[in-house]
Amino acid sequence: MVGKRGQEAVEAGLMTLGILLAAVGIGLILFFYVSANADNTQFWKNFYSKDIALAANSVLGVNGDVELFYNLRNQNYNFEYEITNKGVVNVFDPPSTVPTRFHFATNTFFSQQEPESHTFSKSFPIQKKDNQIIFEEQEQKGCNIATTTDTNFLNKYLFVQAASEGAPKQLEQAVQQYLRIKHNFDFADSESTAKMSIFIGQGQEEYLQIVFIRHRLEKNQQLACILGLKLLQIPDLKIENKEVLPGYLEGKLTKEPAVLLLLPKNQDLENGFDQFPEKIAQAIIQYYS
Amino acid sequence: MRRKKQPKNKAFFNKKAEALKESLTFIYKAIYALFVIGLVVFLIKTVVVTGINTEKIEIYSFSQRIQNSPELFYQDTETGRVYPGIVDLKKFSEPKTEGIYEIEKNIDFPDKGKFCAKITAYYHEINDQNFVGPPAVIEKTVYINKELYDLLEPPAKAGIKGPGSGNIYTKKSPVLLVEQGKEFEGLLEIQIIRKND
Numbered sequence: 001m002v003g004k005r006g007q008e009a010v011e012a013g014l015m016t017l018g019i020l021l022a023a024v025g026i027g028l029i030l031f032f033y034v035s036a037n038a039d040n041t042q043f044w045k046n047f048y049s050k051d052i053a054l055a056a057n058s059v060l061g062v063n064g065d066v067e068l069f070y071n072l073r074n075q076n077y078n079f080e081y082e083i084t085n086k087g088v089v090n091v092f093d094p095p096s097t098v099p100t101r102f103h104f105a106t107n108t109f110f111s112q113q114e115p116e117s118h119t120f121s122k123s124f125p126i127q128k129k130d131n132q133i134i135f136e137e138q139e140q141k142g143c144n145i146a147t148t149t150d151t152n153f154l155n156k157y158l159f160v161q162a163a164s165e166g167a168p169k170q171l172e173q174a175v176q177q178y179l180r181i182k183h184n185f186d187f188a189d190s191e192s193t194a195k196m197s198i199f200i201g202q203g204q205e206e207y208l209q210i211v212f213i214r215h216r217l218e219k220n221q222q223l224a225c226i227l228g229l230k231l232l233q234i235p236d237l238k239i240e241n242k243e244v245l246p247g248y249l250e251g252k253l254t255k256e257p258a259v260l261l262l263l264p265k266n267q268d269l270e271n272g273f274d275q276f277p278e279k280i281a282q283a284i285i286q287y288y289s
Numbered sequence: 290m291r292r293k294k295q296p297k298n299k300a301f302f303n304k305k306a307e308a309l310k311e312s313l314t315f316i317y318k319a320i321y322a323l324f325v326i327g328l329v330v331f332l333i334k335t336v337v338v339t340g341i342n343t344e345k346i347e348i349y350s351f352s353q354r355i356q357n358s359p360e361l362f363y364q365d366t367e368t369g370r371v372y373p374g375i376v377d378l379k380k381f382s383e384p385k386t387e388g389i390y391e392i393e394k395n396i397d398f399p400d401k402g403k404f405c406a407k408i409t410a411y412y413h414e415i416n417d418q419n420f421v422g423p424p425a426v427i428e429k430t431v432y433i434n435k436e437l438y439d440l441l442e443p444p445a446k447a448g449i450k451g452p453g454s455g456n457i458y459t460k461k462s463p464v465l466l467v468e469q470g471k472e473f474e475g476l477l478e479i480q481i482i483r484k485n486d
Contacts (some may be wrong), residue, residue: 018342030326030329030330033333034333036338038334043341047341050341054346054347054350055341057350057351057354058350058353060354061350061353061354061357062357063357063371084399086399087397087398103398104398105396105397105398105404106349107394107395107397108395108397113445130369151307152440166312
């Protein structure tokens with residue numbers, strides 16, 4: 001049984017505890033509120049969805065034929081942009097499938113066009129010809145992409161792994177060393193945390209094979225194309241781009257962009273092998289340009 | 290019995306007074322804490338930009354689409370150029386199919402609940418020379434999303450705020466009207482209503 005003084009002490013203690021809990025609760029709420037507002041991702045998703053839609057609307061509102069090259073302002077995000085023929089612009093932040101959305105006014109002709117949507121991951125052109133709006137996919141021939149240079153590729157976390165010992169392992173180390181020293185690249189420990197993955201294996205053909213899985217956004221194909229063009233500059237090296245089905249290489253090559261380089265049999269250092277790291281680096285830099 | 294010495298410059302409270310003092314200072318502390326929290330929230334809301342307000346540019350862009358629309362304005366058959374200062378009255382006609390005006394085929398928002406417009410051409414009737422009196426004013430109107438316009442016009446004109454209303458923007462410009470080869474002066478009024486978010 002607690003006396004009067006004891007009861008007062010208990011009440012005072014409970015009061016203090018209550019105040020402390022309330023302070024902690026309010027502090028946590030404020031902390032999460034500030035964190036949510038400090039993250040720029042939603043801002044940039046909103047920005048791009050509205051900017052692309054308004055650009056398309058403006059192009060349609062201009063007299064005559066127009067071609068507008070839409071350049072991305074902030075290269076720090078790997079968003080994916082989808083424009084449907086109903087006039088909806090969706091901006092995704094992978095791996096999230098929930099887009100930020102904005103609309104522009106299309107016309108009956110465009111809304112009946114095929115395909116129903118166009119998807120981009122980088123700068124793209126918006127054209128108006130004969131009063132119809134056209135969103136062209138990026139050219140895959142020659143792998144020409146945006147012309148602006150982006151030095152933020154250093155922020156792109158890279159994953160390079162050899163599938164076997166021997167020449168693949170040597171190349172893995174050479175590539176990592178070259179990229180680390182010359183370009184200050186950061187390397188990830190696994191494919192899941194990397195922005196780009198390159199696997200290196202030993203092939204059985206006389207030529208180099210660049211293996212990729214075609215996904216919806218075709219980033220793998222694009223990387224394979226650029227790598228192929230750069231590696232073709234090595235004298236006497238023959239290259240083949242090979243598209244495979246998902247599930248190849250035991251579930252790897254799933255996170256875009258990712259490719260597997262299968263070295264020609266009998267590939268060694270005397271045979272242009274030493275140029276590989278430099279050409280791979282150039283290809284990565286061009287991919288992010 | 291000696292009386293307890295009071296400390297200098299310090300009020301001496303009995304138990305009840307102490308309890309009351311605690312309650313009063315608690316109120317003061319709570320108000321102060323609320324003020325600090327409110328200030329933090331206010332600073333974050335004003336300093337950190339999260340929303341992007343594009344209302345004005347959306348309206349402007351929409352009005353540009355209307356003004357460069359070959360479904361309302363005169364279009365040169367050879368060059369294909371649209372002249373936003375010349376209105377083709379033949380195109381100001383009632384909807385032909387399914388209640389859709391011609392201009393709506395060229396300006397089609399996927400979200401029908403956001404934008405609407407009313408475009409009216411005013412001009413004087415071309416009078417018979419024998420007629421004495423002021424010429425009548427004729428109006429010809431086309432709509433973009435008429436259903437939404439009829440719904441939003443009353444609250445928007447009344448200045449009502451909120452999601453069930455909208456902001457109305459009016460642009461008037463003198464234009465040249467063309468009908469059956471005849472040209473005459475008129476006024477074009479474009480009223481755009483954007484529904485509030």
